[in-house]
Amino acid sequence: MSRIQCERCLRPQTHCLCPLIPSLDSRTRVVLLQHPSEVGHALNTAKLAALGLRNAELRVGEVFEDLPALIATPGYRVALLFPGEDAQVLQAYSAQAQALPWLLVVPDGTWRKARKLLHVNPLLAALPRVTLSEVLPSRYRLRKAPGEGALSTLEAVVQALNVLEAPVLFDELLKPFEALIEGQIAAMGREVFERNHLR
Incomplete structure (x- = not known):
């Protein structure tokens, strides 16, 4: 017998x-493109964001045929929040005279799946990229990071918004994330967590 799920979260x-x-307001628009493998995780x-x-808006799929319409929102500069050699470092709106707000497109999945989303959506791959100048350590203690500076989708969005919309902070978005992690640790048992994740 399956457990009853909350239809929202x-x-x-x-x-x-x-x-x-x-329920936070932001100048920045966030469009999250989630690989289907993440939905049941x-x-x-990304769902929490x-x-x-x-x-913000969450779309699930591999090929996003409606991407041109999604990114054609008037009044925004569009960019892909994803590292890359040519990625522009995000700066606070207050440091940019009369700058339009960003529409950040954020691929969601493992690094491999996120790169696949870029590969199968050429328009996505062609978007200008933006990145963070400084990445705070991840609080995601249940997945091994593929490299230095790797963040969960939610953490990347929070850090980007904290930079762009400073002095406004979006850390409140991390509360359900931290509760989720603590719940998972409690379910597996502290001893199992420490043996498998604290290395």
Whole structure:
């Protein structure tokens, strides 16, 4: 018998995160493109980002045929939030005279799956890229990071918004994420967590 799920956060009702999910306004528009393999994942951070930001949208798929319409939102500069050699470092709006707000397109999946999304969506790969000048350490203690500076999708979005919209902070978005991680650690047992993840 399957457990009853919350229709909003997709967590079991006994572990619903909705009371912790904020509803935050942002100048920046965030479009999250999620690989289908992430949808059923217990740590679905893109879903938390979409639920916590009023100016965000989550799409699931591999090929996004409606991408031209998604990124054609007037009044925004469009960029892919993804590292790359030519990626422009994000700066606070206050440091840019009369700059249009960003529409950040954020691929969500493992690094391999995120790169696949770029490969099968040439328009996505062709977008100008933006990145963070300084990456704060990840709080994602349950997945091994593929390299230095790797973040979950939610953490990348929070850090980008904290830079762009300073002095406004979006750390409240991390509350359900931290509760989710603590819940997973409790479920597996502290001893198992320390043996398998604290290395």
